[in-house]
Amino acid sequence: MNRAIGHGPLQFWLAESQRHDGAVVHRACNVTISASCGYYWLDSSWHLMLEVDTMPALDPSPQRIRLFKSEKLEQLTFISPRTFAVAWAMLLPAIAWAGWGAVDPLAGCARVLVGLAVWTLFEYVMHRYMFHLETDVPILKWFVFLMHGNHHDTPNDPLRSLMPLSASVPIAATVWGIFALLVGRAGTWIFLGFMIGYVIYDVVHYACHHWPMRGKLRSALKRHHMRHHYLDEGGNYSISAIFWDSVFGSKIRSLKR
Structure with missing residues (x-):
C-alpha cells in the first residue's frame, strides 16, 4: 500500500x-x-x-x-533484464570504439584489466559508504533510500534488481570524464574495463536474487549476498569481488542475527 x-x-x-x-x-x-x-x-x-x-x-x-x-x-526507477542486456550490449562496444586507436591493443587490454580492478574496489566502497550511509540529514536519508534502501525493503523486485539507465548512464559519464582528465583519451580503455566490471556486478546481483546459482562459485556468491540481506546489513558489501570483505574485515562469519 x-x-x-x-x-x-x-x-x-x-x-x-x-x-x-x-x-x-x-x-x-x-x-x-x-x-x-x-x-x-x-x-x-x-x-x-x-x-x-x-x-x-x-x-x-x-x-x-x-x-x-x-x-x-x-x-525511470525500473529496468527489465532485457532492456539492461540490450543497452549494455550496445554501450560497451561504443565505449571501445571511442577509445580505438588511442593505444596499441596490448596496452588497451592492460588498461581494461586496470579498470576492472578499479571497479571491484569502487563496488565495495560505493555499497558500504554510500548505499549504507548513516546520516541525520533528511535529504541524504531520502537519497540513500532512493538509491538502495528501497531494495532492502523489497529485495526481490525484478524491475529494481538492476541499476536503471537513468542512474547508471549519468554516473558512467562522470566516471568517464574523470578518467579522461587523469589519463587522456587512453583513459577510455580504463573506463571500458570499469564498465565491464559494473555489468558483471549487476548481472551477479540480479542472479543472486532471481536465479538458482548452482555450482561452487555461483552458490558462494549468492550465499555471500543473501547473508548481507538477511543476516547483517552491516557486512558482506561486495557482490562480484567478495574477497574485499575479507580484506577489510566486513565478512559475515556468524550465522546468528
Missing part, C-alpha cells in the same frame, strides 16, 4: 512492505518533498524523526515500493 502524507514544501510517500521475517516496514520513499511517514518523519523544525508503527502483516507476495508521485519519474 502506498499513500502520501504530510504537507508543506516537502512531500514524502509512505510505502508498506513485508520483510522476509514477516515484519511490516514503513519507509519514507518519495521526495516531491513534506512531513511525516512511517519509519521517518519531519518535525516542524525539519528534523528527521524516528517512528515505528505496528500494523497487521501484509500479504506475503512481493510488494513494490512507490518512490515518486510522478508516474514519469517512477518509470
Whole structure:
C-alpha cells in the first residue's frame, strides 16, 4: 500500500512492505518533498524523526515500493533484464570504439584489466559508504533510500534488481570524464574495463536474487549476498569481488542475527 502524507514544501510517500521475517516496514520513499511517514518523519523544525508503527502483516507476495508521485519519474526507477542486456550490449562496444586507436591493443587490454580492478574496489566502497550511509540529514536519508534502501525493503523486485539507465548512464559519464582528465583519451580503455566490471556486478546481483546459482562459485556468491540481506546489513558489501570483505574485515562469519 502506498499513500502520501504530510504537507508543506516537502512531500514524502509512505510505502508498506513485508520483510522476509514477516515484519511490516514503513519507509519514507518519495521526495516531491513534506512531513511525516512511517519509519521517518519531519518535525516542524525539519528534523528527521524516528517512528515505528505496528500494523497487521501484509500479504506475503512481493510488494513494490512507490518512490515518486510522478508516474514519469517512477518509470525511470525500473529496468527489465532485457532492456539492461540490450543497452549494455550496445554501450560497451561504443565505449571501445571511442577509445580505438588511442593505444596499441596490448596496452588497451592492460588498461581494461586496470579498470576492472578499479571497479571491484569502487563496488565495495560505493555499497558500504554510500548505499549504507548513516546520516541525520533528511535529504541524504531520502537519497540513500532512493538509491538502495528501497531494495532492502523489497529485495526481490525484478524491475529494481538492476541499476536503471537513468542512474547508471549519468554516473558512467562522470566516471568517464574523470578518467579522461587523469589519463587522456587512453583513459577510455580504463573506463571500458570499469564498465565491464559494473555489468558483471549487476548481472551477479540480479542472479543472486532471481536465479538458482548452482555450482561452487555461483552458490558462494549468492550465499555471500543473501547473508548481507538477511543476516547483517552491516557486512558482506561486495557482490562480484567478495574477497574485499575479507580484506577489510566486513565478512559475515556468524550465522546468528
